Amino acid sequence: MDVRMDGRVAMITGASSGLGLAMAKEFAASGGSVALLARKADALSVAKAEVAKAAGKANTKIEAYSCDVSKAAPIADTFKKVVADFGKVDIVVNNAGISHAKAFDTVTDEDWQGDLDLKLFAAIRLCRLALPGMRERKWGRIVNVLNIGAKAPGADSTPTSVSRAAGLALTKALSKENAPHNVLVNAMLVGLIDSDQWQRRHKAIGKGETYEQFLAGMAKGRIPLGRMGKAEEFARMACFLCSDAGSFITGVAINVDGGASPVV
Template structure:
């Protein structure tokens, strides 16, 4: 099956590297024009250079001003936004008792409020065109929050609830809203983790060991995650909304 996004316009947050960049590349290969939003200008410029015709905007999506800046630039550069991928955010995990109000707020601002604000900006145009795709990238902790998983698991669980609320409101308007839940997938985040704790192993060895606990016996690839994202935002996902799909090789205890 050929998955086409010809004529569609996509804004991908956290699009300068890792899963965000993999999704942007998959969308572009399927015919979409893409806009990338991220905070760091260097990686963002490199990512945009690898995607001819893309729009890049540096913005702090943890703020209302940054979200508006990113959306306005994407809409101006692309002529509209048909597909919104809320992917900004990293995994922040710590024992509950040690987390401060500021740390909780920072996590919620980037992972939950950025999705709320950007979707609110994109919603009127999608409704007017009677077509829209919103994809919220969460993690498997949204369904199965582990001990020590705050604040990430809590903000991601809220993102799961947001997905369902929006799906119900968007369905009559032609707007499909879904979530993809990340398990252990080879990305820039794992490169940083290895750098902090190499245990005397090469990255390949370290990743191979990390993948042994997964039922499939290996870590996932960013391209595999991007393929599922493409299916959901393309015509193949026309009758799919309000779902939260684990992309985790069978790791999560919750389907």
């Protein structure tokens, strides 16, 4: 099977590290052009160089944009710049996010608002900007990166599980509305996947175990496949959904979790 993205332009939020960076590399290696969004300019320029390297000889364009997607104005400005630089946006991956889960009683109004701004409103705003062009060209892909708590929330999982569940509803509603225009909208639900956020957490805990021991401890008893996922494994599924190979799949939410979720 040929999974190619030649001629497509993808806008990926949270693309300076972890899953977002892995998706950007996979898309570029498959011939796609990629706009990378994140807040920190220094990390973005390192990421841009890595993505360009992954693209190899492919005829792609890679640009990086410093943008806080939890705010409306930067999203609108950046979208305008991306269209000016690339001419169009065919693919949007709403991936930016940070871990935010604690006991319900301790979640403040500010926590709720911040989480919804980053994980729900960022996707709403970017989809609203990108959808008209996708519909006009009769080709589009949106992938909303959520987590398995969206379908199966656990204790101490707010505000994230609630923001993510809203992302599921957004995915389904947009898939129905846009299918007649050949714009496909899907969600990918992360379980536990090795990324920069786990490296930061390992450093912060500083218990003296190696990073490999830390990852093995995280996976033990939680992931039926017996290990944390790799960002590349996640990126391959995203690339499939965003290519022509995924042309009959819309409105689904796929667990990419090594079997961890209790529900399908």
